[in-house]
Amino acid sequence: MSLKYIEEYRDALLARGLVKKIHLVSKKNLRLMEVxxxxxxxxxxxxxxxxxxxxxxxxxxxxxxxxxxxxRDMDAFVAFARVxxxxxxxxxxxxxxxxxxxxxxxxKASGADVRIVxxxxxxxxxxxxxxxxxxxxxxxxxxTTIPTIAAGILMGIKEKLDNFSIYSAHKLTPPAxxxxxxxxxxxxxxFILPGHVSVITGTRAYQDTFEKYDIPxxxxxxxxxxxxxAILRLIQQNxxxxxxxxxxxxxxxxxxxxxxxxxxxxxVFEICDATWRGIGQIPSSGMQLKQAFKKFDAAIKFGMDMPxxxxxxxxxxxxxxxxxxxxxxxxxYKTKCTPMTPVGPCMVSSxxxxxxxxxxx
Amino acid sequence: MTEEKILLDHGSGGxxxxxxxxxxxLPLFENPELSKQDDGATLDIDGTKLAFSTDSYVVDPxxxxxxxxxxxxxxxxxxxxxxxxxxxxxxxxxxxxxxxxPVKTLKTILESMARAAQKAGVRIVTGxxxxxxxxxxxxxxxxxxxxxxxxxxxxxxxxxxxxGDKIIVSGTIADHxxxxxxxxxxxxxxxxxxxxxxxxNKMVQSLVQSDCDVHxxxxxxxxxxxxxxxxxxxxxxxxxxIDELSLPIRGAVRGTCELLGFDxxxxxxxxxxxxxxxxxxxxxxxxxIQQDEFGKEAMIIGDVTREDPGSVFLHTAIGGVRIIDMxxxxxxxxxx
Ligand code: SF4
Numbered sequence: 001m002s003l004k005y006i007e008e009y010r011d012a013l014l015a016r017g018l019v020k021k022i023h024l025v026s027k028k029n030l031r032l033m034e035v036x037x038x039x040x041x042x043x044x045x046x047x048x049x050x051x052x053x054x055x056x057x058x059x060x061x062x063x064x065x066x067x068x069x070x071x072r073d074m075d076a077f078v079a080f081a082r083v084x085x086x087x088x089x090x091x092x093x094x095x096x097x098x099x100x101x102x103x104x105x106x107x108k109a110s111g112a113d114v115r116i117v118x119x120x121x122x123x124x125x126x127x128x129x130x131x132x133x134x135x136x137x138x139x140x141x142x143x144t145t146i147p148t149i150a151a152g153i154l155m156g157i158k159e160k161l162d163n164f165s166i167y168s169a170h171k172l173t174p175p176a177x178x179x180x181x182x183x184x185x186x187x188x189x190x191f192i193l194p195g196h197v198s199v200i201t202g203t204r205a206y207q208d209t210f211e212k213y214d215i216p217x218x219x220x221x222x223x224x225x226x227x228x229x230a231i232l233r234l235i236q237q238n239x240x241x242x243x244x245x246x247x248x249x250x251x252x253x254x255x256x257x258x259x260x261x262x263x264x265x266x267x268v269f270e271i272c273d274a275t276w277r278g279i280g281q282i283p284s285s286g287m288q289l290k291q292a293f294k295k296f297d298a299a300i301k302f303g304m305d306m307p308x309x310x311x312x313x314x315x316x317x318x319x320x321x322x323x324x325x326x327x328x329x330x331x332x333y334k335t336k337c338t339p340m341t342p343v344g345p346c347m348v349s350s351x352x353x354x355x356x357x358x359x360x361x
Numbered sequence: 362m363t364e365e366k367i368l369l370d371h372g373s374g375g376x377x378x379x380x381x382x383x384x385x386x387l388p389l390f391e392n393p394e395l396s397k398q399d400d401g402a403t404l405d406i407d408g409t410k411l412a413f414s415t416d417s418y419v420v421d422p423x424x425x426x427x428x429x430x431x432x433x434x435x436x437x438x439x440x441x442x443x444x445x446x447x448x449x450x451x452x453x454x455x456x457x458x459x460x461x462x463p464v465k466t467l468k469t470i471l472e473s474m475a476r477a478a479q480k481a482g483v484r485i486v487t488g489x490x491x492x493x494x495x496x497x498x499x500x501x502x503x504x505x506x507x508x509x510x511x512x513x514x515x516x517x518x519x520x521x522x523x524x525g526d527k528i529i530v531s532g533t534i535a536d537h538x539x540x541x542x543x544x545x546x547x548x549x550x551x552x553x554x555x556x557x558x559x560x561x562n563k564m565v566q567s568l569v570q571s572d573c574d575v576h577x578x579x580x581x582x583x584x585x586x587x588x589x590x591x592x593x594x595x596x597x598x599x600x601x602x603i604d605e606l607s608l609p610i611r612g613a614v615r616g617t618c619e620l621l622g623f624d625x626x627x628x629x630x631x632x633x634x635x636x637x638x639x640x641x642x643x644x645x646x647x648x649x650i651q652q653d654e655f656g657k658e659a660m661i662i663g664d665v666t667r668e669d670p671g672s673v674f675l676h677t678a679i680g681g682v683r684i685i686d687m688x689x690x691x692x693x694x695x696x697x
Contacts, residue, residue, distance in 0.1 A: 012606060015679035038622070045624065047681020096370070109366040118621070222619075224679045339689035340370075340377050350622060360683045 011225055018228040019051045026235050029055040031187055033180075033323050035173065036194030037064030037351025038222055044360035046224040048231075056235070059323035060353035062176050062276060063194055065141045066093045067317060067345045067352045070275040072306040073140075073169040074099035074345075079304055080136045080167065081112040086302075087130060089123035090138040092116045097345045100309050120152035120166075127156075127164040136298045137166040144196040146170050146287055147261035150268035153289070153296050165298035168288055171274055173197050174205050175285035181213045183279075186322055190216035190234035192227065195249050200265075202257025203247045210245040221249040268293055277345065278311060278318015315344035320353055327357040334358065374583030375627070375688030379592075398596060399519050400441040400579060403511065410513075412447035414438055415506035423470070423500050425544045427555030430503055431470035433631060435477035435485075436560050437582070438505040443565040444578045444634065446517030447509030452478060454488040455504035460495045470501065481560035483507065509562075515569050521576040522597035526665040527643035529636045531564065531650050532557065532658040533609045534586050538628035539617050554613050557655075559632030564653035568636065573646045577637035580630065584688045587626035589635065590673045591687040601673040603663035603685065626675075627688040637665065 034040055040060040043049060049058055062068050078099045081088045088104065095105045095116065108114040113133075117123050120137060127135040139149050149166065156164045173194060180186055193206060198219045210217050216237040220230035230248050237243055247253055265287070274286025289297050299305065311318070314332050319325040327333045327346070337343040339355055346352035370377040387395060394402040401414030418434040435452065442449040454474065458467065478485050536557040543554060561580065568575050577597070581589035586608075594601055610625050618625045632655055638646045643661055650656035673685040 012678035012680075019680060041622070044683060045677075046679055047675070047677040047683040048679070050681040050683065051679060105368050105370070106364075106366065109368050224677075228679070340380065355689075359686045359689065 011223065015224045015228055018225065018232055022056075022228065022232050022235060023053055025232070025239055026053045026056060027239055029057075030189040030235060030238055031057045031059055031323065032190045032192060032231060032234050033059040033061045033188045034192040034227075035061040035063040035177065036192075036197065037067070037349065038196065039192055039194065039220065039227060040064065040353055040356050041351050042222050042224070042227060044356040048224060048227060049361075052231070056231070059188065060320065060356070061191075061323065062180070062279065062321040063142070063173065063197075064346070064349050064351035064353075065145070065171065066097055066349035067321060068171055068276045068279070069094075069097070069140050069169050069345060070277050071100060071309045071311050072275070073167070075101075075309060076167055076299065076304055076306045077104055077138045078102050078107055079306065080298060080302065081107040081114050083134075083302060085132075086134045086136055087113045087115060087126060088136050088138065089115050089117045089126055091118070091140070093349045093351075094138055094140065096342060097348045098312065098342060120149050124152055124155060124159075124161065124164065127161050128159070131163060133163060134301075135164050137164070139166045139168045139170060142171055142173055142194075142197050143200040143265075146269060147200060147258075147265045150264045153268050153293055154264070156296060165296050165301050166289075167298040167304075168269070168286075169274075170269070170287040171276065172271070172285050172287065173201070174209055175282055176276065176279075177206070177209045178212070179279065179282045179285070180322055181209070181215065183322055185324055188215065188323055189238055190218070192230045192234065193217055193219040195219065195221045195226070195252065198247075198249065198253040198257070200258050200261050203245065203253060203255050205257065206245055210243075214243050216243045218246045219249045219253050221252065275308070276321075278321055312343050317344040317346040317354070320346060327354040330354070373688060374629075375588055377689070378584075379687070397518060397520060398592070400444040401447070403445050403518070410511035410515075412442045412445035412509045412511055413506070414441035414445070415504065416441060417502060417504040419499070419502050420541060421499060422541070422544055423466075425541045425556055427540055428558045429470055429473055430501060431472075431474040432477040433556070433558050434503040434505045435474050435483075436481070436558050436631060438507040439481045439483060439560045439562050440580045440632075440634070442507050442509040443562040444517070444580055445509070445511060446515040446565065446569050446575065446578060447511040448566055449481065449483050449507055449509035449562050451486045452483050452505055452507040454485055456488070456490045457498050457502040457504075458490065458492045459498040459500050460492055462500055467501070477560065481562055483562075512569060517569065517575055517578050519577055519579060519593045519596040522593055522599050522637045522665050523576065523639075524599055524665050524667040525640055526576055526637040527640050527661050528590075528601065528603070528663045528665065529638065529643065529647055529650060529659055530586065530609065530662050531561070531634045531636070531653075531656040532632075533611050533614070534581070534630055534633060535610060535614045535618065535625035535628035537631040538585070539614050542621075543617070554611065554617070557630055557632035559655045561632065561634050561655060564634070564650055564656050567649050567653065568646060571645065571649055573638050573642040573649070575636060575638055575646070578634055580634045582629050582631060585625070585627040585629055586635070587624070587673070587685045588688045590685060593637070594673050595671050597665075598670045600666040600669035600671070601663055602666055603673065603675050605675055605677045607660050607662045609658050609660050626685060
């Protein structure tokens, strides 16, 4: 047997051991929320829900960047694609998200120049090679992505790339958690906190929310063993009535986080209010370009001021992101709304909970 | 069709491609051969059974670790014919070349096509060359078609899976897709992962000429293993149970997939087959595949079940169960 297989079997055994332990300690019915979309995908891919005790419900939170992108921001991306001489650069997941009237994929089929990139450096490279055109980058994402975008902007300045700009729909995680706790009807017994985001923010970023709401919170990595460990600890905290903020991903996450990344992020961006799809405005939960960097703001450059628009009728993405509903509660699920004909972004993104339910259950 | 225009999704090999085929293409061309929806058509001409197949290649970039669009195009059609249980014999080649392609590049591609054909023992017997103005195609597109002879008493089809069959995969999955991706502009990463593009006709020949009762052969190309298993589950109206721990996946491929958020089950292969054989023949079939130069890492990965016809379930390493659906949406465009 190769080393790789031995490792995999060892992890599998470890995971199965954790599952046993979870069944032993779990008594109360609990609703635990995985905040991050990557966790959602991992939970479905490894069949984690299917091994948990019946009383443990996992809720998928507002941590899939595409899913929380407001309708007006999607409309803005589509609008940029329609401007002559503009190349829109985007992460692949955004291509099929329905805006009010169109999607980037449809615009591309109609002749717009929309290109999928894997990072902002791809977008910068496109700008370098297409000096006669304008390159707009659709910036969505959380604390994990924002520092890389900031670094991209600094690079753009250094290279005097005047034909490059971004539309920032960035979001911050801790304010969203606080907003969730304030929302009427929301009942959550514990947070599985995101791994990648916490690498940047550090454990300390959640201290205020934790103290204010006294809610069990555990930072987790993405392997099944990581996630099961976090679930076990959340159950233990609940059973013992002793909420704590724990870091179960210490191999990657420190108390303070990545200072350098935070510094670059704060050099280029400043905190602003932001609209979350389905949730609405959350104060201080977004990031916009600072005054000194406004010339990289695509909305200003193209005078794009999109009106606030209602979300598609019947789509329950927002309530699902808050753990108030599951995709099964949405009348459109699997009828009008499928990954081929998505109504809401939760059905498009590979990290969206409706897509995950559709694919894996 | 709900869309007014063709989107890239329509070519992904996943659900949207299937909808295009069954909603638009099949009803217009309806006939018994096409309706079987196998990799190639099985034809009966005055008692001689032939397999006939065609495929177009638009991979980007045209050179990638371990191969190029030329050998990919030859091996691809050879494999499609072989998956009908046939021995591939003759191939045609259609070239669509963009004005400005360096002659040296074309020569390299043609040379590797010649080598691939020779290695597989097939002859390229007819062809066509077109050149289009710059920008009207991307460097070079290649179509290959081919025919092969089906030995008597061979009946291999995606419709033939029955409960109790064992499912064998001939080696590690997802290598091709990741190899192509690793050489994409803007995404260069060091991975040492090479395409698995290879002719599988000799492996198939050994299998069908043995006394193993081979029910289904399929090469999980576009859409990956997950999509192919679903196709067969639907064609044969059976369920399937796959064991995650037996799925052969290279560490580097798994790592890259994790990093980029891809599921290796949906990533293309170009030199792998899956075989469905009754349990009594499974061990023998596995050994035959493992004796082939391209089958050394073959594994039995699961069973065909009576329950849940049309659905494929994965029994995960941690002891959980989840569904494997067809690919929805395009993970990686233009990989073949
Ligand atoms: S199933 Fe579709 S419409 Fe319903 S909540 Fe999910 S994304 Fe929205």
